Amino acid sequence: MDPEALRKYSALHPKPAGLALQYGTAGFRSRAEQLDHVVFRMGLLAVLRSKAVTATIGIMVTASHNPEEDNGVKLVDPLGEMLHPSWEEYATQLANAEEQELQKVIAEICQKATVNLQKDASVFIGRDTRPSSEKLSQSVIDGVQVLGGQYHDYGLVTTPQLHYMVCCQNTQGQYGKATLGGYYEKLSKAFMELIKQSHCSGESQRHLKIDCANGIGALKLSEMKPYFPQEVLIQIYNDGTKEKLNHLCGADFVKVHQKPPGGLDMKPNERCCSFDGDADRIVYYYKDTAGHFHLIDGDKIATLISIFLKELLAKVKQNFKMAVVQTAYANGNSTRYLQETLKVPVHCVKTGVKHLHHKAQEFDVGVYFEANGHGTVLFSKAAETKIRQLVKEEKDDEKREAAKTLENMIDLINQTVGDAVSDMLLIEAILALKGLSVQQWDALYTDLPNRLLKVQVADRRVIDTTDAERRALTPPGLQEKIDALVKKYKLSRAFVRPSGTEDVVRIYAEADTQENADALAHEVSLAVFHLAGGKGAPPQP
DSSP states (O other): HHHHHHHHHHHSOOTTTTOOOOBBBEEEEEGGGHHHHHHHHHHHHHHHHHHHHHHHEEEEOOOSOOOOTTEEEEEEOSSSOBOOOHHHHHHHHHOOOOGGGGHHHHHHHHHHTTTTTTTTTTTEEEEOTTTTHHHHHHHHHHHHTTTTTTEEEEEEOOOOHHHHHHHHHHTTTTTSSSSSHHHHHHHHHHHOOOOOOOOOSSSSHEEEEETTTTTTHHHHHHHGGGGGTOEEEEEEEOOOSSOTTTTTTTTTHHHHHOOOOTTOOOOOOOOOOEEOTSSEEEEEEOEEEOOOEEEEHHHHHHHHHHHHHHHHHHHHTOOOEEEEETTTTTTTHHHHHHIOOOOOOOOEESSHHHHHHHTTTTEEEEEEEESSSSSEEOOOOHHHHHHHHHHHHOOOOOHHHHHHHHHHHHHHTTTTOHHHHHHHHEEEEEEHHHHHHHHHHTOOOOOOOOEEEEESSSOOGEEETTTTTTEEETTTTTTHHHHHHHTTSTTTTEEEOOOOSSEEEEEEEEEESSHHEEEEEEEEHHHHHHHBBBBBEEEEO
16 A cells, blocks of 8 residues: 555545544435545445455445435445445445544554455446536546556446446356346346246237436436337336436335326326336336326335245245345235235345345345335345256246246346346336236235324434334333324334434334324324424424
8 A cells, every 4th residue: 555645645535624424224425525535435445345355346426316416425245235234334434534544544444354455456336327426436436546456437327237247247257247238138138038928919018108217227228228129118208318316206206205206297007117316226106097196116016026926936846935025114014915915924124225135135035125116036046046957957847937937037137236127127027927907916905004204303313223123112101102102093003213314213104094194103203202302393293
């Protein structure tokens, strides 16, 4: 490590006085103008991580569904997964170190994580379409080069595409080719193999309107179009040529406001979906003939995929263990449908993709989706090997065909992380193969009415939770109060949890009617305000 070069480059990316940021599930996120020193230092950290694990590490410059003025950065570990929790701490330390301490902090990380600085390092870099992203990714490159790392800059890519490239690179191409062309070829080939077996013809079946949140998804879907067969009719809206990223559109907007995005004209019963700003989330929706809006969120996506997988797994007759992983935000009726009607085990974990991903790895087939539309399916190595073997060797036609469908699903799904493009193709294939309309899919179960609220508090740390965030341990008396309020309403439940990023407490309530869900959420928010140190005026109904 050349201390002089580090000093010189670090001075070009100075840290604003008094700014402290924390690396969370989504990496660092902030106003773009506050991030130059952070992304430079994450370039440094990626080199250290690469040397520590002797593998290529990814860095993605994006703030996903945040407003266009924000930006962020996150690191991708060798198999395309999120950065290891112990290194999240190093990231926070390095980002917040004062200029003159930088050298010392790097030395401490090297010592704690036994990093051999003599080893080679390789970093893959990607960015979204924000105006600030290009300059910030240049700062990442500065950081990588100061510590002598090699890098490959993929430029504009979706977040899941970068995760995919890193995984391909570190599996020596076993997962696929680490190029955009390789990604498009692998997914489109698997998709076409799947829909070959579908019997329903007619354009309406394959017609889909996609809101791309004025983000990177539009660019990449356009690049992918030539790889699709003629009968796939996708229309791209909010492609970023006219409006601002994520402004009144995108998966997060649609899910939170429960209404269609701007910039997309919906006719009754047309199938539509929305990506978020970096294309790692997807939600579907439609309007019925009476003009009512119907949202099909991550819970219903997980349910559709589970129905299809369960049928196939029954046909291949292997004792594969399958489960669905949800968070406390999953709609109660989705959990009931999965457990009682489908008879699929459901596990609840803390909020945050890393917790879902980790739990899903415990099964032969693990399906996980957050209600916000971020999710994927994981297949164990053993299950994947067995399925590919059945395709080659199984004599029984039905078993072999089912195995073939599963094999194509494995190739279509981006197992590294939630991927809106891959999830969309999977959903479209399943709807085609099962001959389902969007209305029939929606009718699997009816969501319980629910309400999300937040209460500002002086210090979010006063709330501590247990049981996958479904029960509050502190402050004293809060959980008892919630239990008493829940008893007043039918089919109801409610929970509170501290935000991971700001001093607010998030409240979720559901009940048999919207009126009751709203009333319960309000009563719980008052309890939080009074028992957990609420700020400002008490919540109003």
